[in-house]
Amino acid sequence: MKSIVIAQPNQLVIEERAIPQPSPGDVRVKISLAGICGSDSHIYHGHNPFAKYPRVIGHEFFGVIEAVGEGVEETRVGERVSVDPVVSCGHCYPCSIGKPNVCTELVVLGVHRDGGFSEYAVVPARNAHHIPDDVSDEFAVMVEPFTIAANVAGQVQPIEQDCALIYGAGPMGLTSVQVLKGVYQVQTVIVVDRIPERLEMARQSGADYVIDTTHLSLPDELARRGYRPTLIIDAACHPSILQEAITLASPAARIVLMGFSADPCTVTQQGITSKELSIYSSRLNAHKFPIVIDWLRAGLIDPSKLITHRYPYQEVVSAMATFENDRHSCCKVILRF
Ligand code: NAI
Ligand code: MN
Ligand code: ZN
Numbered sequence: 001m002k003s004i005v006i007a008q009p010n011q012l013v014i015e016e017r018a019i020p021q022p023s024p025g026d027v028r029v030k031i032s033l034a035g036i037c038g039s040d041s042h043i044y045h046g047h048n049p050f051a052k053y054p055r056v057i058g059h060e061f062f063g064v065i066e067a068v069g070e071g072v073e074e075t076r077v078g079e080r081v082s083v084d085p086v087v088s089c090g091h092c093y094p095c096s097i098g099k100p101n102v103c104t105e106l107v108v109l110g111v112h113r114d115g116g117f118s119e120y121a122v123v124p125a126r127n128a129h130h131i132p133d134d135v136s137d138e139f140a141v142m143v144e145p146f147t148i149a150a151n152v153a154g155q156v157q158p159i160e161q162d163c164a165l166i167y168g169a170g171p172m173g174l175t176s177v178q179v180l181k182g183v184y185q186v187q188t189v190i191v192v193d194r195i196p197e198r199l200e201m202a203r204q205s206g207a208d209y210v211i212d213t214t215h216l217s218l219p220d221e222l223a224r225r226g227y228r229p230t231l232i233i234d235a236a237c238h239p240s241i242l243q244e245a246i247t248l249a250s251p252a253a254r255i256v257l258m259g260f261s262a263d264p265c266t267v268t269q270q271g272i273t274s275k276e277l278s279i280y281s282s283r284l285n286a287h288k289f290p291i292v293i294d295w296l297r298a299g300l301i302d303p304s305k306l307i308t309h310r311y312p313y314q315e316v317v318s319a320m321a322t323f324e325n326d327r328h329s330c331c332k333v334i335l336r337f
Pocket of ligand 2: 037
């Protein structure tokens, strides 16, 4: 089989590898589609501190179960599945309280273990989620990015009366817009970015109001319109954003962080405590695959609004280049295997 391997930072090769055999409890998936995400690009260029090389990247992937290991129902052969990249131990403290996404022995497929940019992948059977016939392949490959937004929502529990402010109109900001509007029917969703085309995508995804901060001041714009955000999602993840969010937030607001920056940021406790703000973080997803699959079936979210490019896997180098360099017109890039 062919696999897309980052041999070492900045060295991507399409390698011939043996088709892997499923161990007990595993299934082998014949992959048909995989999505490119920022973290694939980070591993490619050596910017992910958790990555070990060589690595088959890819943690957003869809395919069909082709073989099962011992202990897995033979009837699963032929099943269409999306794979949850979060592999957890099942018994540590975070696992025991329903947060396998921060398992003390967390393994993320495509990061810590070989992932889905390959013709075949062996994954734990419980990570392979059934995709009903009424969900298309292209929607199925988008389950993972929407689980990130589902996890964010699970942390902050949006309500209809919320006035939400989302920093960043990249894939993460855009999935969050769709979840807030489509699933939670949040009244007001404001998105801020500096790329007009991305803000237009945010509008297409349901944002009520977008602000381009290339020329406008966010605090001034919000004040002018009389908005006091009650829910703030940082999907841009610059360390400077938290203090601004604290300042702009309504009393009793929730703020959720998604970033992994190692740079310090300065915040004042007064700003947080005087308004009794709640500050959350969100990482990957905790048991959100079935939830997102239900949303897809119910038509509450529409992944097709985010898919801008498709490539055969043989053209992965061009696909990665488009993803990394064409930030105006590119959102989600899908590879076909
Ligand atoms: P992206 O880089 O495509 O999008 C970020 C957007 O934020 C860009 O459009 C950029 O123009 C905008 N931006 C940057 N600084 C800004 C500022 N100060 N104000 C307003 N907009 C600003 O990235 P993507 O894929 O959407 O991911 C967003 C972030 O989420 C990344 O930092 C990524 O590491 C993180 N992430 C976190 C996950 C988690 O589970 N916690 C999962 C996936 C991504
Ligand atoms: Mn991803
Ligand atoms: Zn665990």
